Amino acid sequence: MIKSMRQPTLETLGLGTVLEIFQRGQMPVNTHDLVEQVFGNSESRGSLVISGVNGIVGAGKAMQLSSRLEQFGVGIVGLDFPGTPDGVGRQYQGLVRAFGKKRADKVMANIIQLTYDGVHLPSELNELQPRFLLEAIPEILDIKKAHYKLFRGIFPEIEIRSVTSGFPSSELGVGIAHPAFPHEINKVWEVVEPEPSPITQLFWALGLIPISVSDHWSFILDVLFCGITLAGLRYHNATNMPFWKIDKYIRKIIGPNPFRAHDVIGAKGANFLTWSCLHHLAEKYGELFRPTVDLVEHKESGQNWYPPNHFRPVVNWHLEGDEEEEFLSWIQGALFQMASLLLYEKRGHFSHINAIGELCAQFRRGILAVIREAGTDTAVRRVEAYHKLHPEAAKNTWYPSVFEEMENPEWQQLYVNAEHDGKVGVITIGRESYNSDVDSELNRAINWLKAEKILKVIVTGDFHLSTQMVGADTNEFFPALDNRDEGFRISSSWSKTARRLHNEFQVSVGYVNGKRCLGGFLELFMHCHYLISRDDAVLGMPEVTLPVVPGMEGCHWPFRKANREDWPKLLQLLLSGKSVAAGETVGWLVDYAAPMEEALQTVWKIVTEGDHGLQRRRIEEGVLKGIPLDVPLSDPDSPETEAARKAIMETVQNSCGVALPEALTIQARHSADFMTSDTCRRGVIGAEFSRVMTV
């Protein structure tokens, strides 16, 4: 019997819990088995047909799926009208950049392009045995339905999924697999189907991120993305502020620049899709979603939102005085109201509703995390302020009661979950970068496990939304660029959280389940008594390249666990910023690295006192003497790197040169000092701060 803080998102895919993965010592499904289920066995392997293959979605998904299915002998059949500009061929250079020429050629060779007239399917298709149709044709209901009928008439057993962003499954009569831009690389698919299907599970097994959503007009991503675009349009209507400037302010407060995104995706198609989603939403939900005149015009014309290059804006705009508050009401108020609809209609798991904005629409923080931080009263007041500006929106589709349940675990644990079986607990992190939300939720998860009297814990990814762990969310450091106290607070509080994994459990195991674990996440995981990893995962401390000084004890903690002769390797890791395969770090960084299933089984042995054969490495709590003052490094590529290496070396020397209780403060001070330096300001974080926050 497994108990969890809230439902694990894996369960929404029919894949059980994360703890069960460790208990079984294997993944919940096998990719080969699922390929056979969907496409038939190797003797009669069928193909995947992507119709509308030359469109942005079709071509992108042809690349993404061909690169994953080619090794299983599943061919991709791209179907489109004759004369359609070749969208697939355009992808080739990108494939070469991603995989190298040899592999790119194989991926491309796995795609067979056929043309058809829209009425008759090409005869060659029979031999290719289509088993799964991914429909990516224009958003016109009747055409889509006729397309399905055509396929079902000839291939009655074929599984069909539509990539539609607007039409519900009930209207189309097929399942939905709605992908997110950029289609070549974005792994997220919003999935609508009565039960998790083998196709969805296969997507998961292939390393994609299917997310189960409810069957409503326009799915979560489009409500949020089209919604924020509409909010910007309404502000434009009210104030005349140009779209490019609204974009900058939306980017500052939420993250995306929706108008630029339309232009980048291709205004003609994107404008239509946004209008289509909002039009259908308005028909069902009223004025909150009614497209504005500007959107209708841009839909008709396919016109870009930004001025052409020769008319780059010359007159600047600023929000002044009360205008900033009014802007927040127009944008956040509308978004909060739309979020209330998503929650009220139970459009998806809370973590999914929250994550989709981050993973697919460039939200810096998920919409529910933003609302949670605002609190019930502020969130409701924000929507009410919006209604004063846009009274028509107040008439319906507003469910303030959903904001009154923020103390529930679904609200509280958007990114971090905990499960246990009465003896062993697992903390799962569903966000790829560490931020204050993750930190707070991690603390609550630890508290919960302790309250449940769990003494042994595994800390890992969630095997779903987070496919890697890239370190600290550098957006969190913006306030620290000007405020040393803020830098110190972040560094010391996050370090204290990390220490809880070491101090408050009898056994803690950090398990790197994704393809990389870097920076702050690696620092967090190294605080566990054991650090286990997939052997093909990449580990690293890239802070020096940003540059920042690692703030979660990375400059002394691993030294205290490693043998003296391994200290140069740790210094190399910190000062070069280069990553290493986990398999190469056994003994001085990780305790064990192996292929996924072996590693899972070892983790389980550790927490169940099985025969794992590993020695728990002791933390040296005293002063470390003899830390090398130099290691062989390539010449620094910039003055910033040189300064960062010096600062990191000083931090290592000073934090290792004191006893463990004092080291946390020493490290945090160095980290905070460096963040206020000109060097940091000139680096990646400073540049990003200037780009995003200085509007």
Add this chain to the structure above:
Amino acid sequence: MKEETSMYPDARIPYGTWGSSYFPAWQMSALAEVNIGQFAGESMNKILGKRGVPKRELEYLVIGSTVPWHWKFWNAPLVASCLGHRIPGYHMEQACATGLQAILLAAAEVEGSSYDVVGVLTFDRTSDSPVGVFPERRAYRRTEVLADVWDNFGFDPATGNAMIATAGKAARKYKIERKEVDELAYYRYKQYFEARDSGFLDRVLVPLEVLDLQGRLLGRVDEDAGVRAVTLSGLKAMRELDTCVTAGTQTHASDGMASLLVTTKNRAKELSPQPEIDIKFIGKTEVRTLPSLMPEAPVLAVQKLLKRTSLTMNDMVVVKNHNPFAVNDVIFSKVMDYDWHKMNTTGCSLVWGHPQGPTLTRIVIESLEEAVSLGGGYVLVFGCAAGDVGIAAIFKVEEGGK
């Protein structure tokens, strides 16, 4: 006040929806670096936003400028696109009268029921004006090269004289004394600085930031750059360039834009933040005087207009003119027997410069704003224009008063 007739009884200027940029002197600001048509369109959009007028209210656009600008061929529709609202419109120009004539033409569009809300947008950039190459069969090179601003200032093809020569000639005709011209110019500066320091200009002028190609700040247009305090003795000491004309008693070239709306009576109430203020068009006229006597043309136009409207100078609460030469005001005062101290009380183009197209638009805006602050009444706006032309118009502000 007398019962007047209005030339455009259905047209109104909605109070408080106008705005002008500052007019930095030639080559003294970031405006020297931009496409002025684009700048004007974007600025009008911003001004409307600040005034609480959604740009979608605009149905038509009358633009006025005199110095060719890049892509001028596309005229008002292009400027409207830069404003962010794809509406039709046209471009007009009448040299220095452009800023007033554009307003009157917009009123005609409303009066004719073509549109309910017409935008007036005037602008010019005298900095780096283009140089044109024209085929000219009488030139030995068979080609004539013309720097649009300065060559035209320096040569009226109809008379063969420069602008400045018209001021000297008119001064001699009216026997104007240099002493009075210097005193008038000094007083005009004093009026400008008093208006600026009182905050009056903040009600009509909008500070703007100009961006470079990378989207970074190129410069701020937040002052009439180039205007500096003068002393009477300094003015008196200046070298005379022609009779009664010195560098201190004539205007300077500048850059800028100005905009306002013309609409129907009902729409004016909806668009204005103070709907009780009613601004009407009373009348307008133009005259063309004898060759090279441009500074006397405005007073002749005013005389004609007063006669046609049966109004007198005593009926006017605000009198303001475009006065590229201080001589203009002295002649006006002498002919009309009107105290020049009572004119141009918030500044004038003699002081803050002359970007040409928007000059008289700014003068109208300042005049109407001043009339509102005085409780309403008749407003006389006039000025001279290339070709020895004078233009004059009367507006009426009612139910104003603060």
